[in-house]
Amino acid sequence: GIQVEQSPPDLILQEGANSTLRCNFSDSVNNLQWFHQNPWGQLINLFYIPSGTKQNGRLSATTVATERYSLLYISSSQTTDSGVYFCAVVGMDSNYQLIWGAGTKLIIKP
């Protein structure tokens, strides 16, 4: 089945810094989503982005489907951005289920 790899696994930054999180996937996808899991365990939808580029405030994402990767950009980081960022995909043969990467754990220091 499809494999999803995220990098880096851990990232520690000072408040105000910018960061780029990467998601590689091994096959074509029908759906790609980015999530933020906050310290309380909630999964928050960030982007639904099987292809193209989207922006939402300080966050933006780009998926290059032909090269099988997606990037999540966080600018001017705030402490509330801390948590784990997950990339999840629905592959062509994944029966609608999201296949998850292992996540990037982001810590923003004040």
Next chain:
Amino acid sequence: DSGVTQTPKHLITATGQRVTLRCSPRSGDLSVYWYQQSLDQGLQFLIQYYNGEERAKGNILERFSAQQFPDLHSELNLSSLELGDSALYFCASSGAGSYNEQFFGPGTRLTVL
């Protein structure tokens, strides 16, 4: 707030017991998905229902079962619980299209002692 509700938020029980987790999807969503997040396995898909019918099955144990009712809410039943079943269980819902965005509930944290 995603619009997906899950109850209870926390559940503590003993090995061998049975529990039921409940999920109400966003208004208008016909698909409901169940996922398990454990420390050692990460996030894994369990099962999907679409308008009352089972649509896809993932790594769901035989001790677990689910159903979706006519009002579209769903229940996940976990029986003969083991210590390893301790996890965060998420419900998600999506619209009528096959690959629509999935929206997640707040989760139910299950602890088996």
